[in-house]
Amino acid sequence: MRRLKATISYDGTGFSGYQVQPGERTVQLEVEKVLAVMHKGAAVKVVASGRTDAKVHATGQVIHFDTTLAIPCEKYQKALNVQLPRDIRVLAIEEVDADFHARYIVSGKRYRYIWNCEVIQSPFRRFYTVETNGVKPDIEKMRQAAAHIIGTHDFSCFCAANTSVVDKVRTVKSLELTWHGEELHMTIEGNGFLYNMVRIIAGTLWEVGTGKKEPKNVLDIIYSKDRGKAGKTAPPQGLYLEKVYYET
Secondary structure, X not given: OEEEEEEXXXXXXXXXXXXXXXXXXXXXXXXXXXXXXXXXXXXXXXXXXXXXXXXXXXXXXXXXXXXXXXXXXXXXXHHHHHHXXXXXXXXXXXXXXXXXXXXXXXXXEXXXXXXXXXXXXXXXXXXXXXXXXOOOOOHHXXXXXXXXXXXXXXXXXXXOOOOOOOOOEEEEEEEEEEEEOOEEEEEXXXXXXXXXXXXXXXXXXXXXXXXXXXXXXXXXXXXXXXXXXXXXXXXXXXXXXEEEEEOO
16 A cells, blocks of 8 residues: 655636535545546545635645555556546645645645736636726735734634634734736735635735725734624635645
């Protein structure tokens, strides 16, 4: 038995999220279906660094699974990509120690969120960015607000209410906002993120950038630990899981 670690990328548009759900098309389901074929009908459990929601994308999701096949990693990667649907690609595969766990030993993640601020919205970006109908936010105010988020805090205010997680203390290591042509990108890196945390932060910073909130309000929101005081949860199609870090 070998344990393999794979880095995968997927277009979340046609999925109901990463995790298997009854009657729904998911990333995990598609990968496990192909592995079952390769293992002559035997079920192969795939474990990811974490789940992503419907329509959320990934350019650097990490999974692991155990296999009885003695196929070299390079050929294993090719075999998966030949059989997987075109909206999932395996970027890399490597053999790892049996104690490697894609979820439990994660030391950090990086996400990217993208707003499309073109006056005339590109029809080719509608599933991969959030359209703003030409609205351009005040990026300097957003950066001022972002400075309050960096650090170690109880992020209850940026967590979906329906989570079962008790400990909501996380560390945000960096949070940057940059223009890429007419697109505004937010990149955020931390040791872990709560359910919907990145999208709620994006929604809150957008409200700062469009004048609905002031940068100083963000610090009060964090201290309040009140989800109701933060901004709306930003739409899913602008979010990308970009990189997963592991303890070395």
